[in-house]
Amino acid sequence: MISRKIFLIKSIISIAALTVIGKAMGKTVKAGSTIKSLKARTALVVWYSQTGHTERVGKAVAAAWKKAGLKVDYGDYRDIDKNSLSKYDIIAAGSPVYYYEVPENFSEWLSAIPYINGKPVAAYVTFGGEGGNQFNTACELANLLADKGGVPLGTAEFSCMSAYAFTWSSGNVDRILKYSDRPNKNTYKAAGDFAIKMLANVEQGNTADISGNFDLRNVIKGSPSILISKLLITGHKVNTDKCISCGKCERACTVNAINSAKGTVDTGKCIVCLGCINNCPTGAVEMKFLGKQVYGYREFLKKNNIIRVEPEV
Numbered sequence: 001m002i003s004r005k006i007f008l009i010k011s012i013i014s015i016a017a018l019t020v021i022g023k024a025m026g027k028t029v030k031a032g033s034t035i036k037s038l039k040a041r042t043a044l045v046v047w048y049s050q051t052g053h054t055e056r057v058g059k060a061v062a063a064a065w066k067k068a069g070l071k072v073d074y075g076d077y078r079d080i081d082k083n084s085l086s087k088y089d090i091i092a093a094g095s096p097v098y099y100y101e102v103p104e105n106f107s108e109w110l111s112a113i114p115y116i117n118g119k120p121v122a123a124y125v126t127f128g129g130e131g132g133n134q135f136n137t138a139c140e141l142a143n144l145l146a147d148k149g150g151v152p153l154g155t156a157e158f159s160c161m162s163a164y165a166f167t168w169s170s171g172n173v174d175r176i177l178k179y180s181d182r183p184n185k186n187t188y189k190a191a192g193d194f195a196i197k198m199l200a201n202v203e204q205g206n207t208a209d210i211s212g213n214f215d216l217r218n219v220i221k222g223s224p225s226i227l228i229s230k231l232l233i234t235g236h237k238v239n240t241d242k243c244i245s246c247g248k249c250e251r252a253c254t255v256n257a258i259n260s261a262k263g264t265v266d267t268g269k270c271i272v273c274l275g276c277i278n279n280c281p282t283g284a285v286e287m288k289f290l291g292k293q294v295y296g297y298r299e300f301l302k303k304n305n306i307i308r309v310e311p312e313v
Helices: 004-019 053-067 082-087 104-111 134-146 165-169 173-177 185-204 223-231 248-252 275-279 297-303
Strands: 042-047 071-076 090-096 120-128 151-160 233-238 285-289
Touching: 042 053, 042 082, 053 071, 053 090, 053 120, 053 151, 053 185, 090 134, 090 185, 104 134, 120 134, 120 185, 134 151, 151 185, 165 173, 165 297, 223 233, 248 275, 275 285, 275 297
Parallel strands: 042 071, 042 090, 090 120, 120 151
Antiparallel strands: 233 285
16 A cells, blocks of 8 residues: 555655656666576466456466466466465566556565566566557566566567547547557467467576666656656545445555545545546446546447457467
8 A cells, every 4th residue: 555655755755856867767677696497387477457458468478378288377466466476487477567667566465476487477568559568567577576586587568549538539530549459469479479488488498687768757667657647636535425335446446545445545545547537337337538538448438339359378
């Protein structure tokens, strides 16, 4: 959980880092050690997914490994016992690109897993449309696993329809609809190909040194971008007359900022992930951005007759 004080301190520190040009260079992830076992029999695909894009890609990775004969477990990190990671022969982790980086809630979870020394690991990210800083985010995700002793095999990035509700709520619908079919069958095929390539790397003992790219978005990622968004939001609450007490907004909120029974949102804790408004089935979660009413991902799909193609699992 991120307190308001800690959030503001981190924001100030990050903004101060604007003067440090070196921050614009992504971190290099080195393989470090060798793969403990060149035969993978069990696998885990773990992800953080807010609107389902990262989950769908993860399921495509899991399906490819299943087809290759592995025993595969998969799921959202909140449903995975972090102490179980060491039992798998290969691990893939997936994350959305969130304000140009791995979301802090997922970073914190991965930083808290036990050491997985010698376990081969792969990282993938999903991003909206043309994206921004997606390679460096994938590199960051691989680095989180490497910090716990994982041996990097490679990374991948998958373009999806943006779930950033401020964009369509501000009238920029065409920008979103350009990628409304993604993730699609081609996305899932690419995810499956990535999975098989990572498995081949294990069997051949191939590891990867992953170097981040120079990108000025590394300077404003995370707290600075979140803070700017927070300053433009008003009226963030739960309309109790519309609420059906399904709990989806509270489940989506990773900082426990929502009390749907009382209709309140702790805006100090809020990190503007938009999980609440994107996952509410009745439009009970309300907020304004630059004075305009924001509506969520589910409503956007309905308004534009978008039906998601699901991967085979």
